[in-house]
Amino acid sequence: MPTLRPRVRAGPVSSRSRYPAPAGTREELTRLRADLVEAGYTTDHLAELLGPLASAALHRDQPLAARRVLHRSTDPAAVLVRLLVLGDAVSAEELSSALPRTGVEGVLQLGLAVPADPDAGAPGLPPLEGTCDLRPYGDDQHDWWVASDLSELALGGPLPTDHVLGVGGASTTLAAWSPRPQVSRVLDLGTGCGVQALHASGHADRVVATDLSARALEFATFTAGLNGLDLDLRQGSLLAPVATEQFDLVISNPPFVITPRRDGVPLFEYRDGGAPGDTIVATLVRDLAGVLAPGGIAQLLGNWELRAGEEWTEHVGEWVAGTGLDAWVIQRETQDAAEYAETWARDGGHRPGTPEFEELYAAWLDDFAARGIERVGFGIITLQRPLTERLPFCDLEEVSGPVAQPAGPAVLAGLRARTWLAEHTDAELLAVPWSVASDVTEERIGRPGEPDPMVIQVRQGGGLRRTVRLDTVAAGLVGASDGELTAEQILGGIAVLTEQDVDGLRAGVLATLRTLIADGLLR
Numbered sequence: 001m002p003t004l005r006p007r008v009r010a011g012p013v014s015s016r017s018r019y020p021a022p023a024g025t026r027e028e029l030t031r032l033r034a035d036l037v038e039a040g041y042t043t044d045h046l047a048e049l050l051g052p053l054a055s056a057a058l059h060r061d062q063p064l065a066a067r068r069v070l071h072r073s074t075d076p077a078a079v080l081v082r083l084l085v086l087g088d089a090v091s092a093e094e095l096s097s098a099l100p101r102t103g104v105e106g107v108l109q110l111g112l113a114v115p116a117d118p119d120a121g122a123p124g125l126p127p128l129e130g131t132c133d134l135r136p137y138g139d140d141q142h143d144w145w146v147a148s149d150l151s152e153l154a155l156g157g158p159l160p161t162d163h164v165l166g167v168g169g170a171s172t173t174l175a176a177w178s179p180r181p182q183v184s185r186v187l188d189l190g191t192g193c194g195v196q197a198l199h200a201s202g203h204a205d206r207v208v209a210t211d212l213s214a215r216a217l218e219f220a221t222f223t224a225g226l227n228g229l230d231l232d233l234r235q236g237s238l239l240a241p242v243a244t245e246q247f248d249l250v251i252s253n254p255p256f257v258i259t260p261r262r263d264g265v266p267l268f269e270y271r272d273g274g275a276p277g278d279t280i281v282a283t284l285v286r287d288l289a290g291v292l293a294p295g296g297i298a299q300l301l302g303n304w305e306l307r308a309g310e311e312w313t314e315h316v317g318e319w320v321a322g323t324g325l326d327a328w329v330i331q332r333e334t335q336d337a338a339e340y341a342e343t344w345a346r347d348g349g350h351r352p353g354t355p356e357f358e359e360l361y362a363a364w365l366d367d368f369a370a371r372g373i374e375r376v377g378f379g380i381i382t383l384q385r386p387l388t389e390r391l392p393f394c395d396l397e398e399v400s401g402p403v404a405q406p407a408g409p410a411v412l413a414g415l416r417a418r419t420w421l422a423e424h425t426d427a428e429l430l431a432v433p434w435s436v437a438s439d440v441t442e443e444r445i446g447r448p449g450e451p452d453p454m455v456i457q458v459r460q461g462g463g464l465r466r467t468v469r470l471d472t473v474a475a476g477l478v479g480a481s482d483g484e485l486t487a488e489q490i491l492g493g494i495a496v497l498t499e500q501d502v503d504g505l506r507a508g509v510l511a512t513l514r515t516l517i518a519d520g521l522l523r
């Protein structure tokens, strides 16, 4: 009979996690991987098993619908979701038939579960309950598994401060927006459970993943081993573990949450770097130049503080100025001080209406009021070390609507287009025979019965779904851009037809032409 020896780490309960991160040898992880494959523990199969209702509820951290569906199922993947996503107890028999190679003893040895009630004294093996979250995750080409701490829905209360987050909304946002050129070296800074490193391993020869948290690195080690990947994992703060190295791509979902620094406000390692205000993101932006190879790209998520009367572009523009890096920053949304306080007071597992929630909410409002913060911006910062001697570009813009997913290819194309623009003169760009991208449509809006439109705009169907307003000259230029005539030749034709001075037309249209090229409406 297998020995049921839980690997429980003793320690303070409230602020530190109760169980150690899972760990296994290469052979143990290979066996587990074979079991997970055979059990059909994939994103597609779970979507089928749960159905749209329970899947969506689970996504909102509501487990009840999933429990009702899975309770009736004999599918091995259902047993695994109950144990490793919901943190529920499953019988030893169910578990050994869901993971036949690993078995109950193997699961205990890996640290994925403990006996639900070791003192029960009933004959036979006691049921087991999950100690960590292990769930399938993938993209178009990969099926992976990601290990992290059990989520708030399984823990059913406030999170410990050393909690290691699983794949969340910010993780998938960054994964979707990341440019993915095939490169030699990638750095995933603040790797947590290792999700960005998984993606990076698909298009890099070598992935270095760092984290301040030793516990996070233990989870990332498990995630990497289970997926058969060789990650170079290092512990340390921000760029310290890689200070003398260079990377072609740096990806980071850093601990960017702006948090009041006062007693009673917990410092959650997964979201809070311990620095005042938004300085952790500012520091990273300032220092990233030191680890980027020439032509290297860095992309990170961030929050930024917005004070009354201050434009976000001024504040974030100051971070970028003087770095020598190209910058393309997209603000996706803003929250007012109260919305931000509600989001983050609730995020650690505190329920609205409880005294703890009210105290945290007040702490955020006090901090923002004392420092004059009215709103907080959220967005995606993409930086690039120029490959040639030239002035860096700095493009700060708002894209608040839906974009084609994943947005990464549009980011990479936009970065390439902006680089081309920064390296070429106006005369050179006018000498190109541009053509209108196939996903662009034109809209003319006017009063009924009026022959001339009040507004002409072109709209991009894919990419970042940009809309650009055109005057009649720009509309004429775009309309005639079929890849045959250069922009200069088209403007010459418009000048003759409209009896205008071509120098004036050129000067008036250049800024719009640059926007259309940067955003990929003209190629």
Ligand SMILES: C[S@@+](CC[C@H](N)C(=O)[O-])C[C@H]1O[C@@H](n2cnc3c(N)ncnc32)[C@H](O)[C@@H]1O
Pocket: 165, 166, 167, 168, 170, 171, 174, 189, 190, 191, 192, 193, 194, 195, 196, 210, 211, 212, 213, 216, 236, 237, 238, 253, 254, 255, 256, 269, 270, 271, 272, 273
């Ligand atoms: C928001 S989580 C991101 C996790 C994962 N990369 C993802 O995309 O889901 C931020 C990570 O940064 C780590 N972290 C916190 N402070 C850090 C620091 N000063 N230097 C490096 N990593 C840090 C946390 O432990 C956590 O794993």
